[in-house]
Amino acid sequence: MSTTSVTQVLADHGVHAAEGSIHVDMVPAELVECALARKEGKLASNGSLVVETGKYTGRSPKDRFVVDTPDVHDKIAWGNVNVPISQESYEKVRDGVAAYLSERDIYVVRGLAGADRGHARKFMVTCERASQALFITQLLVRPTDEERAAYGEPDFTILTAPGYKCDASIEGLNSEAAVLVNFSERTVIVAGTEYSGEIKKSVFSVMNYLLPVEDKVLPMHCSASMDPKTHDTAVFFGLSGTGKTTLSADPKRLLIGDDEHGWAMGEGIFNIEGGCYAKCDGLTEEREPEIFRAVKFGALCENVILDDKRQPDYDDVSLTQNTRVGYPVEHIPNSCLEGVGGEPSVVIFLACDAFGVLPPISRLSADAAMYHFVSGFTSKVAGTELGIKEPVPTFSALFGEPFMPLDPMVYADMLGERIAEGKTRVYLVNTGWVEGSYGVGHRIPLVYNRINVNAALDGSLENAEFIHDDVFNLDIPTSCPGVPDDVMVPWKCWSSKDEYDATAKKLAGMFQENFEKKYAHLPENVKNAGPRA
Ligand SMILES: Nc1ncnc2c1ncn2[C@@H]1O[C@H](COP(=O)(O)OP(=O)(O)O)[C@@H](O)[C@H]1O
């Protein structure tokens, strides 16, 4: 597709930018140069581009809407995640953004979502900021030269204009910022917010609609890694900040991706993205060498503080606890550049338990896997969503409810089909608190999670003696070489067993209440596989 037809696609969306102001498919070095020239950010000593995103340092779910059009109305799971907005209000914002972009230099990125070309979709993202064009260039799958030459019409178009402030009085809007997903027009508008996570998660939300509906592929909010010899894969489901990116960066395995994957039954899994979006809070080379070293030229950092030598101070979270970096998968040395792997032999659910009562790792039956997949218990960690200042216990279906437009049971049934074969081991991993709850105890040392996960992946964990926890209805390994036995069995970490019991029963009751409210229609065998207060 020539750049003239890029002009045509833009014109179809009301963007009539002057000749010479439409910059298409710039390479990262050009985009960094443009961003610096336009004073969008600074160059850090490690070569990464660092920007500040102003008021929006995390996703703002209250500003995200799905356009309620007749052809999708009956498919979307409407509620406080997929909030409807009318086509009329959508058009007012779209036309305002289009006119705004028409008056300035714009950066167009033509990428792919889906490393498996049999399930990939073409996304054309038009950015006001060169730095956001760099971000989405690195986060989408980069087309080959041949694919770019034959790019043709995009499957979806995204217009991003952080500088455009919406008229908040438009019917249905919440504020000057708006993320509007229009499945009928196959267009997303991201306005009024500079947080690039909104662009990335909009692509994900669109794929979470298209893949099940059009391809019968299960989209997953998970990271994935692969054994370099057997090509056995493992997927790590988890809500934002629970450890997907951290635990999938493992020097002994190949990284497939850190956040978004598809599972084509009978075929394998694939990364939906071409890059990673890691949290930088407290990042050290010692604890997370792969991620630390991935922050180099071509990476985009958000809200990371630089010292007077332009060195990042990852402990300084004065702007936000949600400091972030986006980089291409090739910045991780042992990444699987093809982005594809076999069907998972291990599925791990990451729960960041702020109560500190869940075991570091426990094994789930197929029924318990379904129970926990639809429950999605974890904590929203500080910063990822505006207004979250400390861990908030939450039930987020599929461990990714904010990004799932369809009924949760669509995804749950698809996972159930895929693990029913019995060849998949499923574990629940607590990356949250042990030794007392949040504010009293501390987060489980990352090294313990890594040791537990490695034992689950290589199968050695199955050699441990397991006990059954009657409250959470989980099978808990009582030992794992390298992890103190007391850490493996949560009540042993608490100074008072009575306090532990009371807290555990409280959480078990929350599980039951959530399940009864949302999933009472599920079969008894699934319901009975969950916690019992
Ligand atoms: N026990 C732990 N397991 C996983 N991550 C942990 C742990 N303790 C602290 N962390 C920190 O929590 C954050 C997890 O973020 P990340 O892996 O990006 O989550 P996600 O990819 O699920 O959004 C990282 O900053 C990591 O260093």
Ligand SMILES: C=C(OP(=O)(O)O)C(=O)O
């Ligand atoms: C970036 C986000 O989360 P994750 O780390 O899961 O990608 C987000 O929720 O905005």
Ligand SMILES: [Mn+2]
């Ligand atoms: Mn992540």
